[in-house]
Every structure is written in C-alpha cells, then in structure tokens.
Amino acid sequence: MADESDPLNRVDEGDSDIRTGLDRAIAGSSKMFAWAIFVAFGITVLEVVARYVFDSPTFWAHETTTFLIAAIFLIGGPVALARDKHIRVRMFYDAAGPRRRRTLDIVNSIIALVFFAGLAYAGWVMVGKSWFTPTGALHLEGTGTSWNPPTPALLKLLVLICVVTMFVQTVFHLIEAIRRDPAGGGE
Template sequence: MTQSRAQANKRAMKSGSLWEWLIPFAFFFCISFIVWQLPAFFLDWIPPQNESLYGQIDALFALYDIVDAGSLFGGHIDIVDMTALILIPVFGVLGVMTVRRASIENETVRAIDKIAIFLGRVTMMMILTLTIVMLYEVFVRYVVERPTLWANETTLWIASFVFLLAGLYAMQQRSHIRIVLLYDAVPRNVQRVFDTISTILILVFAAATVFGSYKYVFFNKLYKWELYGSAFNPPIPATLQPMVLIVITLVAIQAVINLISDWNLDPEVLRTPEVDLDEIEAIKKSLGEK
C-alpha cells in the first residue's frame, strides 16, 4: 500500500504544468464571456413571445453588448459570440484530459472524477481573477482616486461562483465536514450502509430542490435576465440562482461516484487522517517559528 501510494504521489507531482493554468483560465474566460452575452442567444434562438419582455431584453443587450462584430445569422449573435461558445467544450475536454492530481489531493481518482478536479482548477483561476480585480480597485480608488462602478459587484459575482464550485470540489476530495466518531468505529460493511444512506439523502435533497424550483429559477430569473439593481447592474440573480441548481445536481452525481469509488476500499484508506505533529513542526521551522 505504501509503495503504491508513493508511486501515485510521484505521478501526481507532474501536476502544475503551464497547460493546467492556461486551459482552465481560457475555459473560465469563454464561460464568462458567454454568460455576459447570453441574452443574444435567448433573443435569437428562444425569443420571448411577450413583446414587452423581448424589447426589454433587447434593450439590455444593446446596452451591455461587449463586442459588436456584426450579425452572424441576421440577429444578435456575432462571430465572437459563436467562437466563444464553440471553445467552451473544446477547452473543457482539453482541461479534463490534461488535468493531473496534485500530491495533496485525494488518491481515489476515476476518469470521471477529473471533471470535478478540472472545475477545481477553474475555481482557482476565479480566485486569481477575483484577487486581481480587488487589487485593481484598491489602486484606482486610493492612488488614482477614480474608483470603478463594477469592481465590487464583479468580485461578489465571482466569489459566489467560487463558493458553489468549491463545494463540488470538496465533495470529490472528501474534504467536507464529517463527524466520523461512529463511522470509524464500525466494520467496513456497516460503513457501506452509512455511505449508501448518506448518498440517498443527498440525492433526495438534490431532486427535491431542483424539481421544486427549476421553473421559477430558469424562467423567472434566467430567461427574464433579472439584474442586480446596482449602478453596474450585472445579471447576478439571473445567473447565480441557476448555477445553484446546476452545482447541486453535480454534487449529487459526484456523491454517487464517490460511493462507487470507495465501495471496495479498505477501512484504513477511508479513515480520517490524524493530525501529523511532525509535519506541523516542519512547517513551523520552514516559517522560522520556534
């Protein structure tokens, strides 16, 4: 077991290549662009039957359109919008194929787990972007004395997505908060029963949440493109609430994947690791603490 774990860690040390930074960032950039331009796709592909709503969304899109490269199909979508849309699955597939488990990450990784790991890398790029936006705002506010209208809402927007996607990553890594006093004390067969019950509860909660609110969220929030109401006025309600349902669904799927992946593992592998005092002392020494 120790030798195989050492080999896994050695392979994991290859993680962190330049591609594992660029591809998640490119994926995040394309997703962000499409989210902002989403009304163009609504207006061209699934236009509202209500003329008042159509005119409202059309006016908003004319106000917030980032790039006007001319109409591609005689409507609102242009070549830049379509290129970004096509690149999303391209970068997504490349990211899932090239992502590597880091040495500190969970060793139980199936091919399908790489989706959650890649989204974890995308979340890291979100945090990096959020930090850059905050630093920029501090600079222009206190040095140039020309604060922006968009930085505060943008950081709030990105941080909300980080919070959601981090939950999916935590589920894949089995790093969510668990009370394991009873779990670690029972035999493996009983642990499997506990795992099955918890997974069923997650599935029931996810199904009830999605089924009970998807119509309201997707039709009243997303499709009507509800805005935040600030000076910058981003579509935070229109995008964040559907993302909640999407991530809840992904977390439920990941819970099933975890159940299957952990089914035949030894109890020692699943046992919650104890605090390594030697490692803590080594970290203190590296930081110059006594």
Template sequence: MKQAIATYVRVVDRLSDWVGIVAMYLIFLMIGILLMDAVTRNVIDIPVHWAIEAAQFTLTAYYFMGGAVTLKNDNHVRMDLFYESLSRRGKARMDLITMVCLAFYLSVLLFGSISSLNYAIETGERRFSMWNPSMIPIKSLMVACIVLMLLQTVSLVFKHWATLREEAPA
C-alpha cells in the same frame, strides 16, 4: 453493466476534478478584482462600482463549482463522533445513508434553483445596484453545479455499494 457503471464513475469523477480546478483559479480572479478595486479607489481615486459585486459573484461561482470535487475527495465536514471507529464496510453503509439524504436535499435544491432560473429568464432579472448585472449567468451556473453534485452523489453511491459488495471500486 459493471463496465457502464465504471465508465460513469470515471467520467463524473474527471468532470468534477476539471470543474474543481477551474474553481480553484477563480480565487485568483477574485483577488485580482479586489486588488484592482483597492488600487483604483485608494491610489488613483476612481472607484470602480462593479468590482465588489463581481468579486461576490466570483466567490459564489467558486462555492458552487467546488461542491462536486469536495464530495469526490471526501473533504466535506463530517461529524466523526463514531464514524472513525466503524469498519470500512460500516463506513460505506453510513455513507450510503448519508448519500440518500444528500440526494434528496440536492433534488429539492435543484427544483428550487430551476424555478429561480426560469423566473430570472422570464423577467430578465437584474440585481438592483449601480452596476445592475443580469442574474441569469450565476443562476445558470448554480443549476449546472447542483446537477454535477447530484451526478457525483450517484457516483459515490456506486463506490460505496462496491465497497459493501467487497468489489474493487470503479
């Protein structure tokens, strides 16, 4: 059982890192889109109507994709009123409580995002704009990234549980 948990933690952590690296490069794509928009609109006077929305979708994908690696690397915002004064095991207890709350929140979010994706698929939902892009790709990415965050949350639960049991983390 320990080996299965260690393998799960290792695979989910690697997947989170990989998705996080892809997300990191999306910033460069967004910068390129916005630069192209500025040049085409201001220099050659040919506005590209889809550029701002494409940049918005890219930024949205960046946020979704960065969630799991942010959890894994413990780079999220935390209220450190008394957390830093806790022992290593005390921090693990506090983090386990937080992970339960996070798992509940992500489960509700996943339920809503699946419902939203189903609606987009059934109705062929499109954004009301001149470009009129489909909403299915970004909503699919949202569902996949929430699932990855849930998987990463379970991985963190295993790590904090190992800390409480004074075992070496996976």
C-alpha cells in the same frame, strides 16, 4: 516513500479518495477555477488604486469580485464531494468496520439524493424566475445597481448546475457503494 511534510505530496494523497471519472474531472477543473480568486484579487487592487490614487472609483469592481467569490464558493460543493472531503461525523464513521461503512455510505447517498433532488427543484424554480418574465420572455435578473449586471441570474443557474452535478456524483457514489464487497475487500 514520499516525504509527508511536502505539501505537494499531501495534495496528491488527497486525490486518492477520488472514486469516479466524473470526480476526477471535477477535482482537476477546480485548479482552473481557483485562479478566479486571483482575478478577484486583481480587480480589488485595481479598484483600490483607481479610488485612492486616481480618485476615480469603478462602478463594477465590487459586484464582479462578489460574483467571482460566490461562484467559487458554489463550485466548492461538487469539488468537496469529488474529493470525498464533505462533512461527515468521523467519530462514528472511522469507528465502523467495512460492512458498517458500506451501509453508512449507502444510507448517506440515498439521503443526499433526496436532498439534492429537492435543491434541484428549488434551483429550477429560481432559475425560471430569474431568467424569464411572467410572460415567458427572456430577461435576466440584474443587481439593480447603476451597472446592473445579470450576476444574480448567473449565480442561480450555477446553483442549479452544481446541485445537479452533485446529484449525479452521488448516484455514482451510491452505485460504487452498492457494488463494494461488504466484507471490505473492495475498499
């Protein structure tokens, strides 16, 4: 038996909640995205050194780090869903038997699908407005600063991608819950 006090074993045990191949791919890619935090940290250190040592602040560091951290935050949604670590009222779920848990999983998935469909529609509208002018010409929305990177348009696209990903994940989770043995043998 693995030593439960070892953090590496706890991480591996956390991956046992992964239910589908898509979930596995998302959870695996999250480790790559986690490196963006170190990139943001490096940019912040560079900015501090440039500003206070060389008296030459950058004009791009703050917007870049904000973009990276916002992107990581958005990717956290599909990762939490993939690892089955989303918010749940554990008090009721843990007290339920296998049949009731299956029912709760099905109802939760249906509600989540409606929610994600609404978010996807709103995301589609946001992307359209941030990527195209009213005449239909491609023009990415910028921040409005002197650097004016297209990070708002890119983040809105990432919102849409993450929401659609969570919709697909939830479809797979719903199928898995429906197929699960109601007596609890399939868990």
